[in-house]
Amino acid sequence: MRDEVEDNGPWFxxxxxxxxxxxxxxxxxxxxxxxxxxx
Amino acid sequence: xxxxxxxxxxxxxxxxxxxxxxxxxxxxxEVPLKMFGLTAVVALILGGTAALLVALTRWEAVGLLQxxxxxxYLSLHAWNLLIFWMVFMEVGIxxxxxxxxxxxxxxxxxxxxxxxxxxxxxxxxxxxxxxxTTYPNQQPLLTSYAPMKSSALFYLGVDTFILGTVVxxxxxxxxxxxxxxxxxxxxxxxxxxxxxxxxxxxxxxLLGGLITYVPTFLWRIGIVEHIDAAWYRQMYWIIxxxxxQINLAAMITSWYFMTHLTAGAEVVSEKVSRxxxxxxxxxxxMGAAHHLMADPALTAGWKMWNTSYAMYGAVLASLxxxxxxxxxxxxxxxxxxxxxxxxxxxxxTAPWHDPGFSATALSIILFGYLGGITGVLMGQMQLNxxxxxxxxVPGHFHGTVAVGTTLAFMGLLFYVIxxxxxxEWILDPLARLQPYLYGGAMSIAxxxxxxxxxxxxxxxxxxxxxxxxxxxxxxxxxxxxLAVLGIAAxxxxxxxxxxxxxxxxxxxxGKEARMRVPVPLSLTGSERPVHGFSMRGTLAMGxxxxxxxxxxxxxxxxxxxxxWTFGT
Numbered sequence: 001m002r003d004e005v006e007d008n009g010p011w012f013x014x015x016x017x018x019x020x021x022x023x024x025x026x027x028x029x030x031x032x033x034x035x036x037x038x039x
Numbered sequence: 040x041x042x043x044x045x046x047x048x049x050x051x052x053x054x055x056x057x058x059x060x061x062x063x064x065x066x067x068x069e070v071p072l073k074m075f076g077l078t079a080v081v082a083l084i085l086g087g088t089a090a091l092l093v094a095l096t097r098w099e100a101v102g103l104l105q106x107x108x109x110x111x112y113l114s115l116h117a118w119n120l121l122i123f124w125m126v127f128m129e130v131g132i133x134x135x136x137x138x139x140x141x142x143x144x145x146x147x148x149x150x151x152x153x154x155x156x157x158x159x160x161x162x163x164x165x166x167x168x169x170x171x172t173t174y175p176n177q178q179p180l181l182t183s184y185a186p187m188k189s190s191a192l193f194y195l196g197v198d199t200f201i202l203g204t205v206v207x208x209x210x211x212x213x214x215x216x217x218x219x220x221x222x223x224x225x226x227x228x229x230x231x232x233x234x235x236x237x238x239x240x241x242x243x244x245l246l247g248g249l250i251t252y253v254p255t256f257l258w259r260i261g262i263v264e265h266i267d268a269a270w271y272r273q274m275y276w277i278i279x280x281x282x283x284q285i286n287l288a289a290m291i292t293s294w295y296f297m298t299h300l301t302a303g304a305e306v307v308s309e310k311v312s313r314x315x316x317x318x319x320x321x322x323x324x325m326g327a328a329h330h331l332m333a334d335p336a337l338t339a340g341w342k343m344w345n346t347s348y349a350m351y352g353a354v355l356a357s358l359x360x361x362x363x364x365x366x367x368x369x370x371x372x373x374x375x376x377x378x379x380x381x382x383x384x385x386x387x388t389a390p391w392h393d394p395g396f397s398a399t400a401l402s403i404i405l406f407g408y409l410g411g412i413t414g415v416l417m418g419q420m421q422l423n424x425x426x427x428x429x430x431x432v433p434g435h436f437h438g439t440v441a442v443g444t445t446l447a448f449m450g451l452l453f454y455v456i457x458x459x460x461x462x463e464w465i466l467d468p469l470a471r472l473q474p475y476l477y478g479g480a481m482s483i484a485x486x487x488x489x490x491x492x493x494x495x496x497x498x499x500x501x502x503x504x505x506x507x508x509x510x511x512x513x514x515x516x517x518x519x520x521l522a523v524l525g526i527a528a529x530x531x532x533x534x535x536x537x538x539x540x541x542x543x544x545x546x547x548x549g550k551e552a553r554m555r556v557p558v559p560l561s562l563t564g565s566e567r568p569v570h571g572f573s574m575r576g577t578l579a580m581g582x583x584x585x586x587x588x589x590x591x592x593x594x595x596x597x598x599x600x601x602x603w604t605f606g607t
Contacts, residue, residue: 005377005388005557005558005559006390006392006393006557006558007392008388008389008390008391008392008393008557009392011391011392011397011471012386012387012388012389012391014391014472014475015391015397015400015401015475018401018475018478018479019404021479022405022479022482022483022486025482025483025486026408026486029486029489029490030594032490032494033490033493033494033594033598036494037597037598037601
């Protein structure tokens with residue numbers, strides 16, 4: 001990477017973590033809704 | 040101190056050159072920009088405080104506020120965050136997109152200041168009217184539906200706030216007029232073009248507001264004898280949703296500006312992006328009709344035309360921006376040689392440590408998935424019946440204005456602090472964490488509201504749903520989800536408080552900024568045009584987004600088919 005570009009350190013990992021948690025929460029909500037529908 | 044914050048160092052001609060962007064910035068534009076930005080943060084503080092009280096009431100196990108207090112704070116929450124925070128920011132964005140990007144003076148600076156004074160005085164009047172409302176007057180919430188009567192001062196404040204906003208926007212239009220007069224064959228930069236479209240949508244919304252609220256004020260003080268409730272509802276949503284459309288256009292303008300500034304994004308196709316803004320100009324106002332899906336005064340044909348046909352013109356525009364902006368980041372970074380040639384190297388090496396970028400990127404993603412998809416679902420007449428007046432509706436619009444617009448504006452303000460106030464951010468680790476904490480927590484709160492509304496039908500705007508007095512009807516099964524809402528909202532308010540702490544603390548105690556952005560803005564890499572670089576990573580993410588879109592579309596129709604038979 002070019003010298004003048006700042007390194008993002010661990011923050012891409014933080015971004016991935018937040019996105020994974022949110023998709024897991026959305027997935028859990030969908031599963032819960034389907035269980036409420038068919039359960 | 041406040042006056043000192045507004046000042047800067049300018050040349051004899053009143054201009055200074057930004058060391059980072061190279062923009063020529065005139066004092067006449069920068070001072071009002073700072074005034075509007077600071078005022079917006081005050082509204083954010085007030086509205087965020089009210090948000091905490093509202094959320095801890097809807098978490099019924101806590102049940103913080105009595106109903107009369109709940110509606111007071113819900114009204115304060117709505118007007119401070121949906122109107123004052125947004126509109127003060129948006130006028131500031133007009134000044135960035137107009138005179139600052141064009142390198143011009145702001146014509147009619149006095150008008151900008153008069154507009155600001157009128158807007159602040161009107162906002163104070165509205166806050167006072169809400170705060171002192173007593174029976175038989177009713178709290179207005181956001182909609183102030185006639186024939187329910189609110190304080191006359193409230194309607195007066197709304198009228199003058201709208202007038203003040205129009206006055207504050209006039210210098211921006213004068214600036215565009217001067218630019219086009221001097222350069223009739225020149226093309227406005229995309230950010231200016233986006234701000235111009237935002238301004239036109241704003242004028243439409245504000246005129247709708249005057250058409251609605253002037254007669255309503257006259258009715259409230261007895262000059263007009265009767266006001267038609269159905270007329271009011273239809274007229275109200277010109278401004279009621281129109282203001283949210285201003286948010287949308289301003290947010291997308293900010294997305295283009297901030298992704299270029301912080302990540303080196305380039306506009307892949309000016310024509311396509313401008314075309315998408317023009318689609319907004321013609322079709323976004325149709326989105327207002329989805330508020331009236333259950334309105335008995337309107338025909339099914341009117342509802343279907345506005346929401347199931349015309350509104351898709353705006354949806355198409357949003358999908359274009361949703362592809363064009365990440366594609367601009369990908370192609371721009373590839374052109375600068377950043378991130379290698381892999382599918383997602385450009386994304387992995389993006390400045391995720393920079394709150395200006397992370398707030399903007401999260402705003403784009405979360406707005407699309409949470410606010411965008413649910414907005415299209417709710418905007419369809421049939422599917423709307425499952426969500427109408429349930430907690431899923433605030434779930435949707437917290438996915439648009441909270442994780443979308445508010446997060447985008449926070450990212451923008453981080454850079455206003457650095458590039459315009461020339462202050463370093465204090466508490467750097469907290470500043471870096473803030474967008475993730477706010478975006479994550481507010482997304483959970485938004486999804487909890489959607490789940491409570493869709494699965495259990497929990498109503499919106501009601502502080503007591505698990506033990507409704509005088510009836511055995513109860514939504515108590517939703518209590519765990521309301522707890523999730525309360526906790527997530529409290530964390531989001533904490534993240535909002537961190538933003539205010541960093542923003543205000545930086546202004547008061549921040550060191551002089553080392554003027555910089557995370558990437559070099561000058562293009563010194565390949566000679567190939569930007570659209571000649573691969574955008575396959577964005578294409579993959581776009582296909583994934585569409586699959587999720589189709590999944591939720593199908594699920595909603597499946598759930599609708601299992602509810603009940605209409606008309607029998």
